[in-house]
Amino acid sequence: MEVDLMIYILFVFIVVVIIALSLWVLSLARKQKKSAVLFEENYDLKAITIADIDRMEDGSGFEMYLYRLLIELGYSGVYKTLGSRDFGADVVFTDREGVRNVIQAKRYSIEYPVGISAVQEVFSCMRYYKAKKAIVITSSHFTESCETLAGINFVKLIDRTDLIHVIEAFKDGDVIKARDIIEGEPRMILESWSEANSNTLHEVRKDYKAEKYVKKVMSK
Missing domain, CATH: 3.40.1350.10 (Trna Endonuclease; Chain: A, domain 1)
Structure with missing residues (x-):
């Protein structure tokens, strides 16, 4: 009886795995087909x-x-x-x-x-x-x-x-x-980096610490 139950459970497990794999393969195939359509010359x-x-x-x-x-x-x-x-x-x-x-x-x-x-x-x-x-x-x-x-x-x-x-x-x-x-014309920013205030182009503001360090090194 226990052997039959184990065989049944194993059978159900195998069936579930096969179904899951089939669904995964089908989903992957559909995804690839959808992507491939975008490379075809005749798609709408x-x-x-x-x-x-x-x-x-x-x-x-x-x-x-x-x-x-x-x-x-x-x-x-x-x-x-x-x-x-x-x-x-x-x-x-x-x-x-x-x-x-x-x-x-x-x-x-x-x-x-x-x-x-x-x-x-x-x-x-x-x-x-x-x-x-x-x-x-x-x-x-x-x-x-x-x-x-x-x-x-x-x-x-x-x-x-x-x-x-x-x-x-x-x-x-x-x-x-x-x-x-x-x-259309691109959005233009006319200020140069040296003319920008603290609220504009802050990513490229002058590095005064670097200048101070270089001056210190060169003065030795």
């Missing part, structure tokens, strides 16, 4: 929402989406850079004024803001691509220091809210509105 671009972008497993799908979106918006000279050695630009396009723009795409979770390195990278690659404007587009938000450096260097920042507006305008067929958001 207007069906993509910010929620779909949030579900992307990495930045490649987001870059491909932006690449296709810019083409659909009628921009010229649109191309996606290679994944390696892109020097800081993921997508390049020419705007309505005939000016070449470089874009760095950051598909981040909403709880992780984009930091200062994104601006440094996209700004530094402008000469390589012979571009006159630089843009950082994210599905998240930007840190204060990132916004400050972007404002000083006239780098356009398109955050989650702006991106949603672009997506909605595209879905509504309002191409001009979508373009206006993308090509």
Whole structure:
């Protein structure tokens, strides 16, 4: 009797494990299929929402989406850079004024803001691509220091809210509105670091302790 009970329990355990593994494999397959759709050339671009972008497993799908979106918006000279050695630009396009723009795409979770390195990278690659404007587009938000450096260097920042507006305008067929958001003037900060007061650009204020230390060392 005890042997039969043990066999029954073992059988039930094996069945439960098999069912659990089957459900896990099915869930994984669906997730991979959803991600793969974003790389296909024939998926409906207007069906993509910010929620779909949030579900992307990495930045490649987001870059491909932006690449296709810019083409659909009628921009010229649109191309996606290679994944390696892109020097800081993921997508390049020419705007309505005939000016070449470089874009760095950051598909981040909403709880992780984009930091200062994104601006440094996209700004530094402008000469390589012979571009006159630089843009950082994210599905998240930007840190204060990132916004400050972007404002000083006239780098356009398109955050989650702006991106949603672009997506909605595209879905509504309002191409001009979508373009206006993308090509809008960046937020500018005109004060240099030496002119900033204690409440502005505090991340790059002068280090007087370092100066005092160097003067002390040099005076010996």
